[in-house]
Amino acid sequence: MAAHQDGTMEIDGSSVTDMTDYISSERQLGRFLAHKPDPVIGLNCVSLCDVEQSTHRGVMVGMPNGRPAKRNPKASLACVRQISSFMERLAAGTV
Numbered sequence: 001m002a003a004h005q006d007g008t009m010e011i012d013g014s015s016v017t018d019m020t021d022y023i024s025s026e027r028q029l030g031r032f033l034a035h036k037p038d039p040v041i042g043l044n045c046v047s048l049c050d051v052e053q054s055t056h057r058g059v060m061v062g063m064p065n066g067r068p069a070k071r072n073p074k075a076s077l078a079c080v081r082q083i084s085s086f087m088e089r090l091a092a093g094t095v
Helices: 020-034 077-092
Strands: 047-052 057-062
Touching (some): 020 057
Antiparallel strands (some): 047 057
C-alpha cells in the first residue's frame, strides 16, 4: 500500500478480503433488533476475523452501525465508578 501526499491510498498488488464475518454481524444485529428490545438498551455486534495478505497478517474488526443506549437519569455515577473500579481490579487479578 502506498500513501500519497494528498491523503489518498493506493493498493499495491492484489488483495482479497472475506466479508463473511462482517455480513454475519450485520445479520445478528438485525436479529437483535427484530426482537424489539427495550429502546433504552444500546445494541451492537462486532466481528473479528483473521486477515492474511501477501504483505501482512492481522485482525479485521467489523462493526456495523448499532443503536446507542439512552441515558438513564436515575443512574448513579457513584455506582458506575464502583463497577469500573471492580472491573479494573478484576482485570488486574487483584480481586
